[in-house]
Amino acid sequence: MGIRKSIKYFLPIILMAILLISCKESKGEADKTGSWSQINQTIERDEKWQKIVSGSPFKLGERYVKGSWYTGKDDEKEDYYGIEYGTYPSLDGSTVAVPMAMEFARQHLDLSDDDAKDFVFFNTTHQSYENLIYSRPNSGGMIRSTTTFLDENQPVDLIIATEPSQEELTLAKDNNVELLTEPVCYDAFVFITHKENPVDSLSVEEIQKIYSGEITNWKEVGGDNAKIISYQREENSGSQTAMKNLVMKGIPMLPPETTKVSIGMGALIDAVAEYKNSRNSIGYTYKYYIDTLYKNENIKILNIEGISPSPDNMRNSTYPFSTCYYGVIRKSDKDNTGGRFLQWMISEEGQKCIAQAGYITLK
Structure with missing residues (x-):
C-alpha cells in the first residue's frame, strides 16, 4: 500500500480515535466547534423545569x-x-436555536443536560x-455518556434558523429544492453599544443612515x-x-472595506464591549442571544x-425590528419526519416546550 493510500485509509481511524479519547476525558463538555464556539453561557434546565411530553412518537432507532x-x-x-435516527429528525440550525433543540432532546429522548449538549450540534x-x-x-x-454517535449518513431533515438569505433561496432554486418555512417563535433584532455611550435610543432612519455611511x-x-465605529x-x-x-x-x-466585519456573533459583541474606543461602537444581534447565550x-x-424590545412589543410588532425563528424543511418532506416534527x-405542546427554553412563543 502506497503512502498516500495508507494516509487515506488510516486518517479516518486516527480522527475517530482522537474524538473518542476526547469523549472520555472531557466529562460531558460539548465540543467548542460550530455554534458552540459562539456560546459563553451554560445551558441547563432551571429549577422549575417540567416534563411536558409523554408518549412521544419521535424516538431514536436501533443502537449498534x-x-x-x-x-x-x-x-x-x-x-x-x-444509533439510527429512527422517527426523530436530524436537526441543524442557527446558534440562537441551540437551547430549543436541547429542550426537544430532553423532552422526547429523556437526555440529560450533558448528553443534550453533545447531541445538539448546530x-x-x-x-x-x-x-x-x-x-x-x-x-x-x-450521546457522550454512552459513547454513541448519531447516524453519519442521515440527511438533515429540519433546520431551526433565522430567515434564509437571497443567496440561500437562489441556491435552493438552482438545486430544484423548494423550502417550506414556518415561524416557531418571536425574537427582537437589536442594536447594541457600550453601556457608557450616552445614546439610549435611535430611530429607524438614523440606523439606516449610520450603516449607509450618511451619519458618521x-x-x-x-x-x-x-466617530461612530460600526460593526457588521x-x-x-x-x-x-x-x-x-x-x-x-x-x-x-x-x-466591508470601510467598516468592521465580525466573523461570529460573539466576536461582534466582544468588539462592541471591549475593544479600543468601544464606547463609540455599534453593532447588532438577537435579543435572545445576548440574554441567554453570550452575555457581556x-x-x-x-x-x-x-x-x-419587550415580549409584548415583539408579539404585536410595536418594536420595529421584531422577527421570528423558523422551522425549515424541504417542501417535498412535508409528510415525512421533518414535516411531522x-x-x-x-x-x-411544542410551543410549551419552546417557552420553557426561554423563547417568546407565537401564542
Missing part, C-alpha cells in the same frame, strides 16, 4: 456496535456505538441551510462628538440577512424609536 478501540490499558478494548445558519438544501448529513452529534458621528444622533456581520450569517431584509430594506450598506456586562441594548413544534 460501531467498532472498538484500545483504552490505553494493556490490550484492553472498549466498544463504541452508532453548524450555524448558512451551513445548516446548505446541509438542508443538499440533503447532507449533520454528523457532529453524539455620534453627535448627529444626540451623543458625544466621536459576514455575508449570509443570520444577523446579516436580518440587517439587510428587516432594517436596510434595499438601502446599500457600507462596503459592558453592552446595552438601544431602544428603537423609543420602543424597547415541524407541525409538532407549532402545536400547543
Whole structure:
C-alpha cells in the first residue's frame, strides 16, 4: 500500500480515535466547534423545569456496535456505538436555536443536560441551510455518556434558523429544492453599544443612515462628538440577512472595506464591549442571544424609536425590528419526519416546550 493510500485509509481511524479519547476525558463538555464556539453561557434546565411530553412518537432507532478501540490499558478494548435516527429528525440550525433543540432532546429522548449538549450540534445558519438544501448529513452529534454517535449518513431533515438569505433561496432554486418555512417563535433584532455611550435610543432612519455611511458621528444622533465605529456581520450569517431584509430594506450598506466585519456573533459583541474606543461602537444581534447565550456586562441594548424590545412589543410588532425563528424543511418532506416534527413544534405542546427554553412563543 502506497503512502498516500495508507494516509487515506488510516486518517479516518486516527480522527475517530482522537474524538473518542476526547469523549472520555472531557466529562460531558460539548465540543467548542460550530455554534458552540459562539456560546459563553451554560445551558441547563432551571429549577422549575417540567416534563411536558409523554408518549412521544419521535424516538431514536436501533443502537449498534460501531467498532472498538484500545483504552490505553494493556490490550484492553472498549466498544463504541452508532444509533439510527429512527422517527426523530436530524436537526441543524442557527446558534440562537441551540437551547430549543436541547429542550426537544430532553423532552422526547429523556437526555440529560450533558448528553443534550453533545447531541445538539448546530453548524450555524448558512451551513445548516446548505446541509438542508443538499440533503447532507449533520454528523457532529453524539450521546457522550454512552459513547454513541448519531447516524453519519442521515440527511438533515429540519433546520431551526433565522430567515434564509437571497443567496440561500437562489441556491435552493438552482438545486430544484423548494423550502417550506414556518415561524416557531418571536425574537427582537437589536442594536447594541457600550453601556457608557450616552445614546439610549435611535430611530429607524438614523440606523439606516449610520450603516449607509450618511451619519458618521455620534453627535448627529444626540451623543458625544466621536466617530461612530460600526460593526457588521459576514455575508449570509443570520444577523446579516436580518440587517439587510428587516432594517436596510434595499438601502446599500457600507462596503466591508470601510467598516468592521465580525466573523461570529460573539466576536461582534466582544468588539462592541471591549475593544479600543468601544464606547463609540455599534453593532447588532438577537435579543435572545445576548440574554441567554453570550452575555457581556459592558453592552446595552438601544431602544428603537423609543420602543424597547419587550415580549409584548415583539408579539404585536410595536418594536420595529421584531422577527421570528423558523422551522425549515424541504417542501417535498412535508409528510415525512421533518414535516411531522415541524407541525409538532407549532402545536400547543411544542410551543410549551419552546417557552420553557426561554423563547417568546407565537401564542
